Amino acid sequence: MTAVVGAAAxxxxxxxxxxxxxxxxxxxxxxxxxxxxxxxADEQFKATEPMSFSxxxxxxxxxxxxxxxxxxxxxxxxxxxxxxxxxxxxSDAVEKRSLLLSAGDAPYIIPLVYTGEEKSFAASGAVLxxxxxxxxxxxxxxxxxxxxxxxxxxxxxxxxxxxxxxxGLQEVSVxxxxxxxxxxxxxxxxxxxxxxxxxxxxxxxxxxxxxPDSYPLADGFEGASMLNYASHAFxxxxxxxxxxxxxxxxxxxxxxxxxxxxxxxxxVEYFHGLVEDGLLDPESFTATNDGSGTVTEKFAAGNVxxxxxxxxxxxxxxxxxxxxxxxxxxxxxxxxPPGGEAGQVVEPRNFWxxxxxxxxxxxxxxxxxxxxxLDWLYYSPDAREMLRxxxxxxxxxxxxxxxxxxxxxxxxxxxxxxxxxxxxIEKDLGFSSQVLAGSTxxxxxxxxxxxxxxVEYIDSVLxxxxxxxxxxxxxLNEAELEQASLLTTTLTDTVNTNTLKFILGERDLSExxxxxxxxxxxxxxxxxxxVNGAHQRFAESNS
Amino acid sequence: MVTQxxxxxxxxxxxxxTSVGPRDTRxxxxxxxxxTVVLLLVCAVMLYxxxxxxxxxxxxxxxxKAGLVNVWPxxxxxxxxxxxxxxxxxxxxxxxxxxxxxxxxxxxxxxxTTFAYAISKPHxxxxxxxxxxxxxxxxxxxxxxxxxxxxxxLGMKNTMWAVILPGAISVFNLLVMKAFFxxxxxELEEAAQIDGLxxxxxxxxxxxxxxxxxxxxxxxxxSVAYWNDWFAAFLYLDKQELFxxxxxxxxxxxxxxTTASEGAAAAGTTTAAISANIQAVTMILTIVPILCVYxxxxxxxxxxxxxxxxxx
Numbered sequence: 001m002t003a004v005v006g007a008a009a010x011x012x013x014x015x016x017x018x019x020x021x022x023x024x025x026x027x028x029x030x031x032x033x034x035x036x037x038x039x040x041a042d043e044q045f046k047a048t049e050p051m052s053f054s055x056x057x058x059x060x061x062x063x064x065x066x067x068x069x070x071x072x073x074x075x076x077x078x079x080x081x082x083x084x085x086x087x088x089x090x091s092d093a094v095e096k097r098s099l100l101l102s103a104g105d106a107p108y109i110i111p112l113v114y115t116g117e118e119k120s121f122a123a124s125g126a127v128l129x130x131x132x133x134x135x136x137x138x139x140x141x142x143x144x145x146x147x148x149x150x151x152x153x154x155x156x157x158x159x160x161x162x163x164x165x166x167x168g169l170q171e172v173s174v175x176x177x178x179x180x181x182x183x184x185x186x187x188x189x190x191x192x193x194x195x196x197x198x199x200x201x202x203x204x205x206x207x208x209x210x211x212p213d214s215y216p217l218a219d220g221f222e223g224a225s226m227l228n229y230a231s232h233a234f235x236x237x238x239x240x241x242x243x244x245x246x247x248x249x250x251x252x253x254x255x256x257x258x259x260x261x262x263x264x265x266x267x268v269e270y271f272h273g274l275v276e277d278g279l280l281d282p283e284s285f286t287a288t289n290d291g292s293g294t295v296t297e298k299f300a301a302g303n304v305x306x307x308x309x310x311x312x313x314x315x316x317x318x319x320x321x322x323x324x325x326x327x328x329x330x331x332x333x334x335x336x337p338p339g340g341e342a343g344q345v346v347e348p349r350n351f352w353x354x355x356x357x358x359x360x361x362x363x364x365x366x367x368x369x370x371x372x373x374l375d376w377l378y379y380s381p382d383a384r385e386m387l388r389x390x391x392x393x394x395x396x397x398x399x400x401x402x403x404x405x406x407x408x409x410x411x412x413x414x415x416x417x418x419x420x421x422x423x424x425i426e427k428d429l430g431f432s433s434q435v436l437a438g439s440t441x442x443x444x445x446x447x448x449x450x451x452x453x454x455v456e457y458i459d460s461v462l463x464x465x466x467x468x469x470x471x472x473x474x475x476l477n478e479a480e481l482e483q484a485s486l487l488t489t490t491l492t493d494t495v496n497t498n499t500l501k502f503i504l505g506e507r508d509l510s511e512x513x514x515x516x517x518x519x520x521x522x523x524x525x526x527x528x529x530x531v532n533g534a535h536q537r538f539a540e541s542n543s
Numbered sequence: 544m545v546t547q548x549x550x551x552x553x554x555x556x557x558x559x560x561t562s563v564g565p566r567d568t569r570x571x572x573x574x575x576x577x578x579t580v581v582l583l584l585v586c587a588v589m590l591y592x593x594x595x596x597x598x599x600x601x602x603x604x605x606x607x608k609a610g611l612v613n614v615w616p617x618x619x620x621x622x623x624x625x626x627x628x629x630x631x632x633x634x635x636x637x638x639x640x641x642x643x644x645x646x647x648x649x650x651x652x653x654x655x656t657t658f659a660y661a662i663s664k665p666h667x668x669x670x671x672x673x674x675x676x677x678x679x680x681x682x683x684x685x686x687x688x689x690x691x692x693x694x695x696x697l698g699m700k701n702t703m704w705a706v707i708l709p710g711a712i713s714v715f716n717l718l719v720m721k722a723f724f725x726x727x728x729x730e731l732e733e734a735a736q737i738d739g740l741x742x743x744x745x746x747x748x749x750x751x752x753x754x755x756x757x758x759x760x761x762x763x764x765x766s767v768a769y770w771n772d773w774f775a776a777f778l779y780l781d782k783q784e785l786f787x788x789x790x791x792x793x794x795x796x797x798x799x800x801t802t803a804s805e806g807a808a809a810a811g812t813t814t815a816a817i818s819a820n821i822q823a824v825t826m827i828l829t830i831v832p833i834l835c836v837y838x839x840x841x842x843x844x845x846x847x848x849x850x851x852x853x854x855x
């Protein structure tokens with residue numbers, strides 16, 4: 001493990017080498033060989049001559065890529081484009097990607113990029129500012145307008161006003177990680193499924209009364225997951241979502257620090273109360289849920305009845321419970337994140353993974369064709385359906401009301417559809433692949449393959465919760481970024497350490513003011529000035 | 544290895560227990576007893592994870608998730624072994640590992656023994672310099688990205704040589720061998736010289752046959768290093784058909800515990816879906832062959848490593 005961490009640190013350094021090419025003219029526009037003269041939204045892209053593009057491909061261990069996948073043939077048949085893959089193992093995909101980009105050896109197309117990951121590559125000039133080429137991507141523009149995503153796209157802009165990745169667009173976005181509860185046990189003790197954190201507490205107390213040896217609530221991600229979805233209800237940010245720690249205060253119109261806000265304090269106090277009363281498992285707030293799956297074990301053993309997890313975790317918990325409680329004697333459900341003093345608020349709408357383009361690509365004669373191809377692949381409804389379901393009439397059929405059905409000969413084991421059919425469209429044909437299929441999705445497409453329980457979860461979040469508004473952009477320039485990263489490292493560290501200390505009772509909450517003073521001693525104000533300055537600068541230059 | 548070495552200590556004391564001396568005192572017997580108990584405990588601690596993985600490999604995934612498996616399989620089944628055995632990617636990776644290990648060890652042994660022999664001769668001109676450049680690499684290296692650029696510039700990227708050649712001379716092994724060669728009596732070589740052997744004759748017909756312990760030890764060191772190496776392959780290879788089994792295994796296991804961010808965690812949930820028993824079976828199948836090498840080399844092992852240091 002140390003080798004990887006060391007490597008990651010080295011690569012992060014290497015990726016930051018200053019080399020920002022700052023010409024104002026846009027490169028590569030004359031590289032139009034093979035492109036379509038007029039390419040519009042919802043139109044089938046087809047290159048006018050056969051071509052091939054190199055692409056990074058992450059290999060999940062259980063789904064090794066095969067050259068024979070129909071996916072690649074289908075793409076080639078429809079677009080005249082063949083893909084040359086550079087395989088990287090999922091376990092260390094991020095490190096390998098940094099290495100390839102730093103060494104100037106990366107393929108043209110770099111998929112599976114989550115927002116924020118592009119920053120260091122953008123600063124070093126290793127990837128292209130895709131905002132310069134948006135006009136070649138009509139499908140992208142169409143979805144952005146249709147789903148009202150423009151303000152979020154603006155948030156991707158770096159200090160130079162450009163964005164360097166194109167994200168996967170989601171018509172609806174719901175928190176991936178949320179609370180999973182044993183519904184049968186909540187029913188048993190007569191507690192309703194909690195809509196707020198206070199209701200959850202009441203439920204947990206009832207369970208504790210019935211099972212005094214249990215710690216009914218657990219996290220499994222060192223608290224980072226639970227604090228993340230809880231923080232929105234308390235009007236702050238924490239855990240995985242803490243990010244750079246800033247929080248936009250609508251009233252004053254400027255950024256304040258999340259870690260010192262009243263909401264943060266209330267949240268910490270709430271969780272500390274749970275720990276004091278033995279309702280929250282302190283272990284899962286200090287140890288990671290590594291391969292051995294400690295929270296899963298506790299869930300199975302009946303020591304924990306509510307824990308953080310995603311759609312996939314429901315399955316995991318259920319398999320383990322089948323073993324201890326027996327099939328049919330338990331019910332695990334995924335509920336919308338409970339609300340709190342800030343209302344029934346959940347995380348802001350999100351992008352999903354998208355792509356970056358290696359800056360060497362602009363010198364390729366087929367550059368414009370590549371942009372059109374990527375636009376089709378990532379954002380055209382036809383391509384999205386194909387990437388998920390395969391070929392209409394062959395692997396699936398679509399009814400008039402938009403319901404997708406797999407043909408009886410085909411299965412999609414990953415989502416438990418036709419599990420006994422001989423050919424799996426994911427393992428054997430490459431459709432529904434993690435690399436491409438999840439990226440951009442309409443609500444209908446998302447609901448078409450997910451389990452009814454998950455669709456129910458989506459519905460409950462969308463109908464009963466409000467996503468927090470996105471913050472206005474405040475992109476830092478390169479010098480500021482460096483300064484900010486120095487400051488945030490210590491600040492975030494202090495916040496994280498003390499959050500756990502307060503929650504676990506190692507530090508008394510009466511010392512809250514001392515804790516705030518510590519942060520101020522670490523130049524918190526200087527950091528906020530930096531961010532607010534950038535916010536103003538961006539507002540002025542883009543108004 | 545550690546436990547096996549350690550276990551020889553009480554055995555020696557028992558064997559020589561008849562001689563008169565401090566070994567017969569009560570204090571010494573108590574010490575031996577305590578020693579045995581402590582070392583057995585250490586041994587148990589070392590073996591426990593191994594036994595657990597073996598037990599998991601025969602258990603059902605649900606039982607492992609629920610934490611029911613300790614040293615004995617729960618929900619016994621052999622299906623997982625069958626499933627892994629039918630995985631073509633696994634076996635092609637396995638074949639690569641065997642090839643890399645065999646070829647790599649051969650090349651490394653040729654290079655290391657000849658280099659070590661040369662620098663073990665005090666009369667070699669430039670000896671200090673040659674030792675110097677080798678030792679220099681123990682303390683300094685170019686870093687990952689420059690190494691990567693170098694390997695690709697040499698045209699070794701996506702070939703097996705990228706995995707084999709960079710590690711072909713381990714300086715530590717080189718120095719151990721050098722010390723061993725220095726400890727060989729000079730008179731033997733002089734005698735051979737008088738009988739008309741040249742340097743290569745001496746090396747091949749006198750020195751190598753006398754160096755079996757150190758050679759066996761080095762073969763063990765190199766083959767284990769090549770067998771276990773995943774990092775070089777991870778850096779320099781990006782064609783799946785070239786991956787060694789360690790990369791396959793790492794992808795299978797390490798992927799499950801990436802939870803630094805929500806995106807990673809979300810992606811990781813699909814990996815977590817790989818049942819723990821498949822991970823266990825793959826681990827067992829991967830370590831068994833290299834484990835089998837140990838008993839054969841064991842008898843050379845201790846003397847091989849010690850020789851250079853004791854006689855020097």
